[in-house]
Amino acid sequence: MSAEIISGTQMRQEILAELEHEVKAMQEQHGTVPGLVTILVGENPASVSYVTLKVKTALSLGFHEVQDNQPEDISEQDLLALIEKYNNDPAIHGILVQLPLPKHINEDAVINAISPDKDVDGFHPVNLGKMVIGGDQVRYLPCTPAGIQEMIVRSGTETEGAEVVVVGRSNIVGKPISVMMGQKGPGANSTVTMVHTRTKDLAAHCQRADILIVAAGVPGLVKPEWIKPGATVIDVGVNRIGVSEETGKAILSGDVDFEAAKEIAGKITPVPGGVGPMTITMLMKNTVKSAWWHLQEKV
Amino acid sequence: MSAEIISGTQMRQEILAELEHEVKAMQEQHGTVPGLVTILVGENPASVSYVTLKVKTALSLGFHEVQDNQPEDISEQDLLALIEKYNNDPAIHGILVQLPLPKHINEDAVINAISPDKDVDGFHPVNLGKMVIGGDQVRYLPCTPAGIQEMIVRSGTETEGAEVVVVGRSNIVGKPISVMMGQKGPGANSTVTMVHTRTKDLAAHCQRADILIVAAGVPGLVKPEWIKPGATVIDVGVNRIGVSEETGKAILSGDVDFEAAKEIAGKITPVPGGVGPMTITMLMKNTVKSAWWHLQEKV
Secondary structure, eight states: OOEEOOOOHHHHHHHHHHHHHHHHHHHHSOOOOOEEEEEBOOHHHHHHHHHHHHHHHHTTTTTTTEEOOOOTOHHHHHHHHHHHHHHHHOOOOOEESSSOOOOOHHHHHHHHHHHHHHTOOOOOOHHHHHHHHHHGOOOOOOHHHHHHHHHHHHHHHHHHHOEEEEEEOOOOTTHHHEEEEESTTTTTTOOEEEEEETOOOOHHHHHHHHEEEOOOOOOOOOGGGGGGGGGGGEEOOOEEEEEEETTOOEEEEEEEOOHHHHOOOOOOOSSSHHHHHHHHHHHHHHHHHHHHHHHHHHH | OOEEEEOOHHHHHHHHEEEEEEHHHHHHSSSSOOOEEEEESSOOHHHHHHHHHHHHHHTTTOEEEEOOOOOOTTOOOHHHHHHHHHHTTTTTOEEOOOOSOTSOOOHHHHHHHSSSSGGOOOOOOHHHHHHHHGGGOOOOOOOHHHHHHHHHHHHTTTOOTTTEEEOOOOOOOOHHHHHHHHHSTOOOEEEEEETTTTOOOOOHHHHOOEEEEEEOOTTOBBGOOOOOTOEEEOOOEEEEEEEOOOOOEEEEEEOHHHHHTTOOOSSESSSSSSHHHHHHHHHHHHHHHHHHHHHHHHO
Protein backbone atom coordinates (compact mmCIF):
# COMPACT_ATOMS: atom_id res chain seq x y z
CA MET A 1 0.00 0.00 0.00
CA SER A 2 1.38 3.37 -0.94
CA ALA A 3 1.65 6.17 1.63
CA GLU A 4 -0.51 9.26 1.67
CA ILE A 5 1.53 12.12 0.23
CA ILE A 6 1.62 15.22 2.45
CA SER A 7 1.80 17.99 -0.11
CA GLY A 8 3.47 21.17 1.08
CA THR A 9 2.40 22.85 -2.13
CA GLN A 10 -1.24 22.18 -1.37
CA MET A 11 -0.98 23.13 2.32
CA ARG A 12 0.71 26.35 1.30
CA GLN A 13 -2.34 27.21 -0.80
CA GLU A 14 -4.68 26.53 2.12
CA ILE A 15 -2.62 28.56 4.60
CA LEU A 16 -2.02 31.43 2.20
CA ALA A 17 -5.79 31.60 1.59
CA GLU A 18 -6.30 31.85 5.37
CA LEU A 19 -3.69 34.57 5.63
CA GLU A 20 -5.12 36.53 2.72
CA HIS A 21 -8.43 36.53 4.52
CA GLU A 22 -6.72 37.84 7.70
CA VAL A 23 -4.93 40.59 5.82
CA LYS A 24 -8.23 41.74 4.32
CA ALA A 25 -9.84 41.74 7.77
CA MET A 26 -6.94 43.75 9.17
CA GLN A 27 -7.19 46.24 6.34
CA GLU A 28 -10.94 46.64 6.90
CA GLN A 29 -10.80 46.81 10.70
CA HIS A 30 -7.62 48.82 11.20
CA GLY A 31 -6.76 50.36 7.85
CA THR A 32 -3.37 48.71 7.87
CA VAL A 33 -1.65 45.63 6.42
CA PRO A 34 1.36 43.55 7.53
CA GLY A 35 4.67 45.12 6.52
CA LEU A 36 7.70 43.01 5.59
CA VAL A 37 11.13 44.23 4.60
CA THR A 38 13.46 41.82 2.80
CA ILE A 39 17.15 42.69 2.90
CA LEU A 40 19.32 40.89 0.37
CA VAL A 41 23.04 41.56 0.46
CA GLY A 42 24.86 40.83 -2.80
CA GLU A 43 23.62 38.67 -5.66
CA ASN A 44 24.07 35.04 -4.69
CA PRO A 45 21.75 33.30 -7.23
CA ALA A 46 20.12 30.98 -4.69
CA SER A 47 19.49 33.90 -2.33
CA VAL A 48 18.08 36.03 -5.14
CA SER A 49 15.66 33.26 -6.01
CA TYR A 50 14.55 32.74 -2.38
CA VAL A 51 14.04 36.46 -1.80
CA THR A 52 12.16 36.84 -5.06
CA LEU A 53 9.75 34.13 -4.00
CA LYS A 54 9.28 35.72 -0.57
CA VAL A 55 8.57 39.10 -2.11
CA LYS A 56 6.15 37.61 -4.61
CA THR A 57 4.29 35.73 -1.90
CA ALA A 58 4.12 38.79 0.37
CA LEU A 59 2.73 40.92 -2.47
CA SER A 60 0.18 38.27 -3.40
CA LEU A 61 -1.17 38.46 0.16
CA GLY A 62 -1.49 42.24 0.02
CA PHE A 63 1.42 42.98 2.39
CA HIS A 64 3.27 46.25 2.45
CA GLU A 65 6.53 44.85 1.06
CA VAL A 66 9.84 46.71 0.98
CA GLN A 67 12.75 45.27 -0.95
CA ASP A 68 15.90 46.85 0.37
CA ASN A 69 18.72 45.17 -1.50
CA GLN A 70 22.27 46.11 -0.64
CA PRO A 71 25.60 45.71 -2.44
CA GLU A 72 27.91 42.81 -1.58
CA ASP A 73 30.42 45.21 -0.01
CA ILE A 74 28.09 46.96 2.42
CA SER A 75 29.85 47.33 5.79
CA GLU A 76 28.55 45.53 8.85
CA GLN A 77 28.01 48.91 10.49
CA ASP A 78 25.84 50.16 7.63
CA LEU A 79 23.82 46.95 7.62
CA LEU A 80 23.25 47.23 11.36
CA ALA A 81 22.15 50.85 10.91
CA LEU A 82 19.70 49.77 8.21
CA ILE A 83 18.21 47.16 10.52
CA GLU A 84 17.88 49.74 13.25
CA LYS A 85 15.96 51.96 10.84
CA TYR A 86 13.42 49.21 10.23
CA ASN A 87 13.30 48.30 13.93
CA ASN A 88 11.90 51.81 14.41
CA ASP A 89 9.62 51.88 11.36
CA PRO A 90 6.00 51.39 12.51
CA ALA A 91 4.88 50.28 9.02
CA ILE A 92 7.27 47.30 9.18
CA HIS A 93 6.29 44.27 11.27
CA GLY A 94 8.82 41.77 10.00
CA ILE A 95 12.49 42.11 9.07
CA LEU A 96 14.03 39.41 6.94
CA VAL A 97 17.75 39.44 6.28
CA GLN A 98 18.51 36.75 3.72
CA LEU A 99 21.29 34.40 4.86
CA PRO A 100 24.09 33.62 4.23
CA LEU A 101 25.77 37.02 4.43
CA PRO A 102 29.17 37.88 2.90
CA LYS A 103 32.10 36.74 5.03
CA HIS A 104 33.11 40.21 6.25
CA ILE A 105 29.80 40.49 8.11
CA ASN A 106 29.16 38.74 11.43
CA GLU A 107 25.87 36.90 10.94
CA ASP A 108 25.20 36.51 14.66
CA ALA A 109 25.62 40.25 15.19
CA VAL A 110 23.10 40.91 12.42
CA ILE A 111 20.54 38.40 13.71
CA ASN A 112 20.91 39.78 17.23
CA ALA A 113 20.38 43.35 15.98
CA ILE A 114 16.90 42.62 14.62
CA SER A 115 14.28 43.60 17.19
CA PRO A 116 12.92 40.35 18.66
CA ASP A 117 9.46 41.85 18.06
CA LYS A 118 10.10 41.87 14.31
CA ASP A 119 12.19 38.71 14.07
CA VAL A 120 9.80 36.82 11.81
CA ASP A 121 12.51 34.29 10.91
CA GLY A 122 12.54 33.26 14.60
CA PHE A 123 16.36 33.10 14.74
CA HIS A 124 16.94 35.67 17.52
CA PRO A 125 18.17 34.12 20.80
CA VAL A 126 15.28 35.74 22.69
CA ASN A 127 12.75 34.00 20.47
CA LEU A 128 14.60 30.68 20.63
CA GLY A 129 14.67 31.02 24.42
CA LYS A 130 10.95 31.73 24.51
CA MET A 131 10.40 28.70 22.29
CA VAL A 132 12.17 26.60 24.96
CA ILE A 133 10.10 28.14 27.77
CA GLY A 134 6.95 27.45 25.78
CA GLY A 135 3.34 28.33 26.59
CA ASP A 136 2.35 31.98 26.57
CA GLN A 137 5.91 33.16 26.18
CA VAL A 138 6.30 31.78 22.65
CA ARG A 139 6.37 34.52 20.06
CA TYR A 140 7.94 33.54 16.73
CA LEU A 141 8.80 29.94 15.99
CA PRO A 142 11.53 29.46 13.39
CA CYS A 143 9.86 28.98 10.00
CA THR A 144 11.02 25.54 8.91
CA PRO A 145 10.24 23.77 12.21
CA ALA A 146 6.94 25.66 12.39
CA GLY A 147 6.16 24.40 8.89
CA ILE A 148 7.04 20.84 9.86
CA GLN A 149 4.76 20.93 12.89
CA GLU A 150 1.97 22.40 10.80
CA MET A 151 2.33 19.58 8.24
CA ILE A 152 2.22 16.96 10.96
CA VAL A 153 -0.91 18.45 12.49
CA ARG A 154 -2.74 19.20 9.23
CA SER A 155 -2.04 15.71 7.93
CA GLY A 156 -3.95 14.33 10.92
CA THR A 157 -0.93 12.60 12.46
CA GLU A 158 -1.37 11.93 16.19
CA THR A 159 1.45 13.60 18.13
CA GLU A 160 0.31 12.95 21.70
CA GLY A 161 2.57 10.25 23.13
CA ALA A 162 4.04 9.60 19.68
CA GLU A 163 7.67 8.56 19.35
CA VAL A 164 9.34 11.31 17.35
CA VAL A 165 12.86 10.84 16.04
CA VAL A 166 14.64 13.87 14.59
CA VAL A 167 17.68 13.17 12.42
CA GLY A 168 20.07 16.13 12.48
CA ARG A 169 20.81 18.81 15.06
CA SER A 170 21.03 22.09 13.16
CA ASN A 171 20.04 25.35 14.79
CA ILE A 172 17.40 26.05 12.17
CA VAL A 173 15.70 22.64 12.06
CA GLY A 174 16.84 19.75 14.27
CA LYS A 175 17.23 21.45 17.62
CA PRO A 176 14.11 23.65 17.50
CA ILE A 177 11.75 20.97 16.15
CA SER A 178 13.01 18.57 18.85
CA VAL A 179 12.13 21.08 21.54
CA MET A 180 8.79 22.00 19.96
CA MET A 181 7.49 18.44 19.58
CA GLY A 182 8.31 17.63 23.21
CA GLN A 183 6.39 20.59 24.64
CA LYS A 184 3.07 20.29 26.41
CA GLY A 185 -0.06 20.93 24.42
CA PRO A 186 -1.81 20.00 21.20
CA GLY A 187 0.32 19.28 18.15
CA ALA A 188 3.15 18.26 20.49
CA ASN A 189 3.36 16.14 23.70
CA SER A 190 5.57 13.69 21.84
CA THR A 191 8.53 11.70 23.15
CA VAL A 192 11.43 13.09 21.17
CA THR A 193 14.87 11.68 20.41
CA MET A 194 17.33 13.78 18.42
CA VAL A 195 19.93 11.69 16.58
CA HIS A 196 23.04 12.89 14.77
CA THR A 197 26.46 11.98 13.41
CA ARG A 198 27.67 10.70 16.79
CA THR A 199 24.64 8.50 17.40
CA LYS A 200 25.63 4.85 17.61
CA ASP A 201 22.62 3.08 16.13
CA LEU A 202 20.80 5.41 13.79
CA ALA A 203 18.75 2.61 12.24
CA ALA A 204 17.37 1.34 15.56
CA HIS A 205 16.26 4.82 16.57
CA CYS A 206 14.57 5.50 13.25
CA GLN A 207 12.79 2.15 13.43
CA ARG A 208 11.10 3.24 16.68
CA ALA A 209 9.71 6.44 15.17
CA ASP A 210 5.99 7.02 14.73
CA ILE A 211 7.03 10.37 13.29
CA LEU A 212 10.42 10.53 11.57
CA ILE A 213 11.78 14.00 10.79
CA VAL A 214 14.91 13.93 8.68
CA ALA A 215 17.03 17.08 8.35
CA ALA A 216 20.56 15.82 7.81
CA GLY A 217 21.36 17.12 4.33
CA VAL A 218 22.58 13.71 3.19
CA PRO A 219 20.76 12.29 0.15
CA GLY A 220 19.33 8.84 0.75
CA LEU A 221 20.60 8.72 4.36
CA VAL A 222 17.44 7.06 5.65
CA LYS A 223 17.03 3.57 4.23
CA PRO A 224 13.56 2.18 3.59
CA GLU A 225 14.11 -0.58 6.16
CA TRP A 226 14.66 2.08 8.85
CA ILE A 227 11.05 3.23 8.51
CA LYS A 228 8.42 1.84 10.84
CA PRO A 229 5.44 0.65 8.79
CA GLY A 230 2.73 3.29 8.90
CA ALA A 231 5.00 6.07 10.22
CA THR A 232 4.72 9.69 9.16
CA VAL A 233 7.95 10.71 7.43
CA ILE A 234 8.91 14.38 7.07
CA ASP A 235 11.87 14.83 4.75
CA VAL A 236 13.52 18.22 5.20
CA GLY A 237 16.53 17.49 3.00
CA VAL A 238 16.93 19.48 -0.19
CA ASN A 239 19.97 18.07 -1.93
CA ARG A 240 21.07 18.98 -5.44
CA ILE A 241 22.06 15.62 -6.84
CA GLY A 242 22.54 16.65 -10.45
CA VAL A 243 21.31 18.80 -13.29
CA SER A 244 18.53 17.90 -15.65
CA GLU A 245 19.75 17.60 -19.25
CA GLU A 246 16.33 18.62 -20.52
CA THR A 247 15.64 21.71 -18.42
CA GLY A 248 19.13 22.64 -17.17
CA LYS A 249 17.65 22.89 -13.66
CA ALA A 250 18.96 21.20 -10.54
CA ILE A 251 17.58 17.77 -9.72
CA LEU A 252 16.57 17.75 -6.06
CA SER A 253 16.48 14.81 -3.72
CA GLY A 254 15.58 14.51 -0.05
CA ASP A 255 17.38 12.63 2.73
CA VAL A 256 14.97 9.71 2.32
CA ASP A 257 14.70 7.29 -0.59
CA PHE A 258 11.19 8.47 -1.43
CA GLU A 259 10.14 5.81 -3.93
CA ALA A 260 10.98 2.93 -1.60
CA ALA A 261 9.90 4.73 1.58
CA LYS A 262 6.42 5.53 0.34
CA GLU A 263 5.66 1.81 0.17
CA ILE A 264 6.30 1.52 3.93
CA ALA A 265 5.38 4.87 5.49
CA GLY A 266 1.80 5.83 6.32
CA LYS A 267 2.31 9.44 5.28
CA ILE A 268 5.30 11.06 3.64
CA THR A 269 6.41 14.44 2.30
CA PRO A 270 7.94 14.61 -1.18
CA VAL A 271 11.04 16.60 -2.22
CA PRO A 272 10.45 19.04 -3.84
CA GLY A 273 6.93 20.12 -2.89
CA GLY A 274 7.08 19.04 0.74
CA VAL A 275 8.61 21.05 3.56
CA GLY A 276 10.13 23.62 1.19
CA PRO A 277 6.94 25.53 0.35
CA MET A 278 5.96 25.54 4.03
CA THR A 279 8.98 27.58 5.15
CA ILE A 280 8.05 30.71 3.21
CA THR A 281 4.43 30.19 4.18
CA MET A 282 5.33 30.26 7.88
CA LEU A 283 7.36 33.42 7.31
CA MET A 284 4.19 35.02 6.00
CA LYS A 285 2.22 33.67 8.95
CA ASN A 286 4.77 35.09 11.42
CA THR A 287 4.54 38.48 9.71
CA VAL A 288 0.74 38.51 9.98
CA LYS A 289 1.06 37.51 13.67
CA SER A 290 3.52 40.32 14.22
CA ALA A 291 1.17 42.84 12.63
CA TRP A 292 -1.66 41.74 14.93
CA TRP A 293 0.63 41.97 17.98
CA HIS A 294 1.77 45.43 17.04
CA LEU A 295 -1.86 46.50 16.56
CA GLN A 296 -2.79 45.13 19.99
CA GLU A 297 0.06 47.01 21.61
CA LYS A 298 -1.12 50.23 20.03
CA VAL A 299 -4.69 49.67 21.28
CA MET B 1 28.49 -4.95 42.94
CA SER B 2 27.58 -1.60 44.36
CA ALA B 3 27.72 1.55 42.23
CA GLU B 4 30.27 4.30 42.60
CA ILE B 5 28.60 7.17 44.45
CA ILE B 6 28.95 10.53 42.69
CA SER B 7 29.14 12.91 45.61
CA GLY B 8 27.92 16.42 44.90
CA THR B 9 29.18 17.49 48.30
CA GLN B 10 32.71 16.45 47.41
CA MET B 11 32.59 17.93 43.89
CA ARG B 12 31.33 21.15 45.38
CA GLN B 13 34.47 21.33 47.53
CA GLU B 14 36.70 20.75 44.52
CA ILE B 15 34.95 23.36 42.38
CA LEU B 16 34.72 25.93 45.16
CA ALA B 17 38.47 25.52 45.75
CA GLU B 18 39.06 26.20 42.04
CA LEU B 19 36.83 29.26 42.19
CA GLU B 20 38.49 30.60 45.34
CA HIS B 21 41.78 30.40 43.51
CA GLU B 22 40.30 32.35 40.58
CA VAL B 23 38.87 35.03 42.84
CA LYS B 24 42.30 35.52 44.45
CA ALA B 25 43.91 35.77 41.02
CA MET B 26 41.30 38.33 39.94
CA GLN B 27 41.89 40.37 43.08
CA GLU B 28 45.64 40.31 42.55
CA GLN B 29 45.56 41.04 38.83
CA HIS B 30 42.68 43.49 38.65
CA GLY B 31 41.99 44.67 42.18
CA THR B 32 38.42 43.50 41.96
CA VAL B 33 36.29 40.51 42.98
CA PRO B 34 33.05 39.02 41.63
CA GLY B 35 29.96 40.85 42.89
CA LEU B 36 26.67 39.07 43.54
CA VAL B 37 23.43 40.57 44.74
CA THR B 38 20.77 38.28 46.20
CA ILE B 39 17.25 39.64 46.27
CA LEU B 40 14.84 37.80 48.53
CA VAL B 41 11.23 38.97 48.59
CA GLY B 42 9.31 38.05 51.73
CA GLU B 43 10.24 35.38 54.23
CA ASN B 44 9.30 32.00 52.78
CA PRO B 45 11.32 29.64 55.02
CA ALA B 46 12.69 27.47 52.17
CA SER B 47 13.70 30.60 50.23
CA VAL B 48 15.36 32.10 53.30
CA SER B 49 17.39 28.93 53.76
CA TYR B 50 18.45 28.79 50.08
CA VAL B 51 19.45 32.44 50.00
CA THR B 52 21.35 32.12 53.29
CA LEU B 53 23.39 29.29 51.82
CA LYS B 54 24.07 31.25 48.63
CA VAL B 55 25.23 34.26 50.63
CA LYS B 56 27.41 32.13 52.88
CA THR B 57 29.02 30.41 49.89
CA ALA B 58 29.63 33.71 48.08
CA LEU B 59 31.26 35.22 51.17
CA SER B 60 33.43 32.14 51.70
CA LEU B 61 34.82 32.66 48.18
CA GLY B 62 35.64 36.29 48.84
CA PHE B 63 32.86 37.73 46.64
CA HIS B 64 31.47 41.20 47.06
CA GLU B 65 28.04 40.08 48.27
CA VAL B 66 25.00 42.34 48.64
CA GLN B 67 21.91 41.04 50.38
CA ASP B 68 19.00 43.18 49.33
CA ASN B 69 15.97 41.65 50.99
CA GLN B 70 12.60 43.18 50.31
CA PRO B 71 9.23 42.97 52.05
CA GLU B 72 6.55 40.57 50.83
CA ASP B 73 4.40 43.49 49.65
CA ILE B 74 6.97 45.22 47.43
CA SER B 75 5.30 46.30 44.20
CA GLU B 76 6.37 44.79 40.88
CA GLN B 77 7.36 48.25 39.73
CA ASP B 78 9.66 48.80 42.71
CA LEU B 79 11.24 45.38 42.26
CA LEU B 80 11.86 46.10 38.59
CA ALA B 81 13.46 49.44 39.53
CA LEU B 82 15.69 47.67 42.03
CA ILE B 83 16.84 45.23 39.35
CA GLU B 84 17.54 48.10 37.00
CA LYS B 85 19.72 49.69 39.68
CA TYR B 86 21.86 46.54 39.87
CA ASN B 87 21.90 46.17 36.08
CA ASN B 88 23.74 49.49 36.09
CA ASP B 89 25.99 48.83 39.09
CA PRO B 90 29.53 48.02 37.85
CA ALA B 91 30.46 46.29 41.13
CA ILE B 92 27.69 43.71 40.59
CA HIS B 93 28.26 40.90 38.07
CA GLY B 94 25.43 38.60 39.03
CA ILE B 95 21.82 39.30 40.02
CA LEU B 96 19.92 36.56 41.76
CA VAL B 97 16.22 36.99 42.45
CA GLN B 98 15.10 34.09 44.62
CA LEU B 99 12.04 32.33 43.20
CA PRO B 100 9.16 31.84 43.75
CA LEU B 101 7.95 35.42 44.03
CA PRO B 102 4.69 36.52 45.69
CA LYS B 103 1.66 36.10 43.47
CA HIS B 104 1.13 39.80 42.77
CA ILE B 105 4.46 39.90 40.92
CA ASN B 106 4.88 38.55 37.38
CA GLU B 107 7.90 36.24 37.57
CA ASP B 108 8.54 36.29 33.83
CA ALA B 109 8.63 40.08 33.83
CA VAL B 110 11.18 40.02 36.65
CA ILE B 111 13.39 37.39 35.00
CA ASN B 112 13.24 39.28 31.70
CA ALA B 113 14.23 42.53 33.44
CA ILE B 114 17.57 41.17 34.64
CA SER B 115 20.32 42.14 32.22
CA PRO B 116 21.25 38.98 30.28
CA ASP B 117 24.87 39.89 31.05
CA LYS B 118 24.21 39.48 34.78
CA ASP B 119 21.70 36.61 34.58
CA VAL B 120 23.81 34.11 36.53
CA ASP B 121 20.78 31.88 37.09
CA GLY B 122 20.65 31.39 33.32
CA PHE B 123 16.85 31.77 33.17
CA HIS B 124 16.64 34.75 30.79
CA PRO B 125 15.23 33.85 27.34
CA VAL B 126 18.34 35.32 25.67
CA ASN B 127 20.59 32.97 27.59
CA LEU B 128 18.30 29.98 27.00
CA GLY B 129 18.32 30.86 23.29
CA LYS B 130 22.11 31.06 23.25
CA MET B 131 22.22 27.71 25.03
CA VAL B 132 20.21 26.25 22.11
CA ILE B 133 22.50 27.88 19.52
CA GLY B 134 25.51 26.51 21.37
CA GLY B 135 29.21 27.00 20.66
CA ASP B 136 30.69 30.45 21.18
CA GLN B 137 27.31 32.03 21.76
CA VAL B 138 26.70 30.24 25.06
CA ARG B 139 26.98 32.58 28.02
CA TYR B 140 25.25 31.35 31.19
CA LEU B 141 23.90 27.84 31.42
CA PRO B 142 21.13 27.35 33.97
CA CYS B 143 22.69 26.19 37.24
CA THR B 144 21.06 22.82 37.84
CA PRO B 145 21.63 21.44 34.32
CA ALA B 146 25.17 22.88 34.36
CA GLY B 147 25.75 21.05 37.65
CA ILE B 148 24.39 17.81 36.21
CA GLN B 149 26.68 18.02 33.19
CA GLU B 150 29.65 18.80 35.44
CA MET B 151 28.88 15.71 37.58
CA ILE B 152 28.66 13.50 34.51
CA VAL B 153 31.98 14.77 33.17
CA ARG B 154 33.86 14.81 36.48
CA SER B 155 32.69 11.29 37.30
CA GLY B 156 34.43 10.10 34.14
CA THR B 157 31.22 9.03 32.39
CA GLU B 158 31.61 8.83 28.60
CA THR B 159 29.05 11.13 26.94
CA GLU B 160 30.12 10.83 23.30
CA GLY B 161 27.54 8.68 21.54
CA ALA B 162 25.96 7.76 24.87
CA GLU B 163 22.24 7.17 25.10
CA VAL B 164 20.91 9.81 27.48
CA VAL B 165 17.35 9.64 28.75
CA VAL B 166 15.98 12.64 30.62
CA VAL B 167 12.85 12.07 32.69
CA GLY B 168 10.88 15.30 33.08
CA ARG B 169 10.52 18.39 30.90
CA SER B 170 10.73 21.37 33.25
CA ASN B 171 12.16 24.67 32.09
CA ILE B 172 14.85 24.64 34.74
CA VAL B 173 16.06 21.05 34.36
CA GLY B 174 14.59 18.67 31.79
CA LYS B 175 14.44 20.85 28.72
CA PRO B 176 17.83 22.58 29.10
CA ILE B 177 19.80 19.45 30.04
CA SER B 178 18.26 17.64 27.04
CA VAL B 179 19.48 20.35 24.72
CA MET B 180 22.91 20.59 26.39
CA MET B 181 23.72 16.87 26.25
CA GLY B 182 22.84 16.70 22.55
CA GLN B 183 25.14 19.55 21.52
CA LYS B 184 28.41 19.06 19.70
CA GLY B 185 31.59 18.99 21.73
CA PRO B 186 33.16 17.39 24.77
CA GLY B 187 30.91 16.53 27.71
CA ALA B 188 28.00 16.24 25.27
CA ASN B 189 27.54 14.65 21.81
CA SER B 190 24.99 12.28 23.32
CA THR B 191 21.83 10.90 21.78
CA VAL B 192 19.12 12.37 23.96
CA THR B 193 15.50 11.34 24.55
CA MET B 194 13.33 13.44 26.84
CA VAL B 195 10.45 11.49 28.38
CA HIS B 196 7.52 12.83 30.39
CA THR B 197 3.99 12.21 31.63
CA ARG B 198 2.67 11.59 28.12
CA THR B 199 5.37 9.11 27.17
CA LYS B 200 3.92 5.69 26.47
CA ASP B 201 6.65 3.33 27.65
CA LEU B 202 8.74 5.05 30.28
CA ALA B 203 10.39 1.80 31.40
CA ALA B 204 11.63 0.84 27.93
CA HIS B 205 13.19 4.26 27.41
CA CYS B 206 14.93 4.25 30.78
CA GLN B 207 16.24 0.75 30.09
CA ARG B 208 18.10 2.04 27.02
CA ALA B 209 19.89 4.78 28.96
CA ASP B 210 23.64 4.79 29.44
CA ILE B 211 23.04 8.02 31.34
CA LEU B 212 19.69 8.39 33.10
CA ILE B 213 18.78 11.86 34.37
CA VAL B 214 15.65 11.92 36.49
CA ALA B 215 13.97 15.23 37.27
CA ALA B 216 10.31 14.40 37.65
CA GLY B 217 9.67 15.29 41.29
CA VAL B 218 7.99 11.96 41.96
CA PRO B 219 9.57 9.90 44.75
CA GLY B 220 10.53 6.42 43.66
CA LEU B 221 9.29 6.96 40.10
CA VAL B 222 12.20 5.08 38.54
CA LYS B 223 12.13 1.40 39.45
CA PRO B 224 15.40 -0.51 39.86
CA GLU B 225 14.53 -2.78 36.93
CA TRP B 226 14.35 0.29 34.67
CA ILE B 227 18.06 0.88 35.09
CA LYS B 228 20.52 -0.53 32.58
CA PRO B 229 23.30 -2.38 34.40
CA GLY B 230 26.33 -0.11 34.64
CA ALA B 231 24.46 3.09 33.75
CA THR B 232 25.21 6.46 35.31
CA VAL B 233 22.12 7.65 37.20
CA ILE B 234 21.66 11.32 38.09
CA ASP B 235 18.76 11.84 40.47
CA VAL B 236 17.59 15.45 40.51
CA GLY B 237 14.48 14.82 42.62
CA VAL B 238 14.34 16.38 46.06
CA ASN B 239 11.11 15.17 47.62
CA ARG B 240 10.10 15.71 51.23
CA ILE B 241 8.66 12.33 52.17
CA GLY B 242 8.29 12.91 55.89
CA VAL B 243 9.78 14.47 59.00
CA SER B 244 12.41 12.86 61.19
CA GLU B 245 11.11 12.23 64.71
CA GLU B 246 14.63 12.64 66.06
CA THR B 247 15.72 15.86 64.44
CA GLY B 248 12.41 17.35 63.34
CA LYS B 249 13.95 17.94 59.92
CA ALA B 250 12.44 16.89 56.58
CA ILE B 251 13.37 13.47 55.27
CA LEU B 252 14.41 13.81 51.64
CA SER B 253 14.12 11.25 48.90
CA GLY B 254 15.00 11.33 45.22
CA ASP B 255 13.00 10.15 42.22
CA VAL B 256 14.99 6.90 42.17
CA ASP B 257 14.91 4.07 44.70
CA PHE B 258 18.54 4.65 45.67
CA GLU B 259 19.20 1.54 47.76
CA ALA B 260 18.01 -0.84 45.06
CA ALA B 261 19.34 1.23 42.16
CA LYS B 262 22.89 1.38 43.46
CA GLU B 263 23.15 -2.41 43.09
CA ILE B 264 22.50 -2.08 39.34
CA ALA B 265 23.88 1.30 38.26
CA GLY B 266 27.57 1.87 37.55
CA LYS B 267 27.53 5.35 39.08
CA ILE B 268 24.77 7.10 40.97
CA THR B 269 24.11 10.37 42.77
CA PRO B 270 22.59 10.28 46.26
CA VAL B 271 19.77 12.51 47.62
CA PRO B 272 20.67 14.58 49.53
CA GLY B 273 24.31 15.29 48.73
CA GLY B 274 24.05 14.78 44.97
CA VAL B 275 22.81 17.34 42.48
CA GLY B 276 21.63 19.74 45.22
CA PRO B 277 25.05 21.06 46.27
CA MET B 278 26.05 21.47 42.62
CA THR B 279 23.33 24.02 41.83
CA ILE B 280 24.65 26.71 44.17
CA THR B 281 28.19 25.84 43.10
CA MET B 282 27.34 26.55 39.47
CA LEU B 283 25.73 29.83 40.48
CA MET B 284 29.09 30.81 41.97
CA LYS B 285 30.88 29.62 38.84
CA ASN B 286 28.56 31.71 36.63
CA THR B 287 29.23 34.76 38.80
CA VAL B 288 33.00 34.32 38.49
CA LYS B 289 32.58 33.90 34.71
CA SER B 290 30.53 37.07 34.58
CA ALA B 291 33.19 39.01 36.48
CA TRP B 292 35.86 37.88 34.01
CA TRP B 293 33.64 38.83 31.06
CA HIS B 294 32.97 42.25 32.48
CA LEU B 295 36.71 42.74 33.06
CA GLN B 296 37.47 41.76 29.47
CA GLU B 297 34.90 44.20 28.16
CA LYS B 298 36.48 46.98 30.15
CA VAL B 299 39.96 46.15 28.79
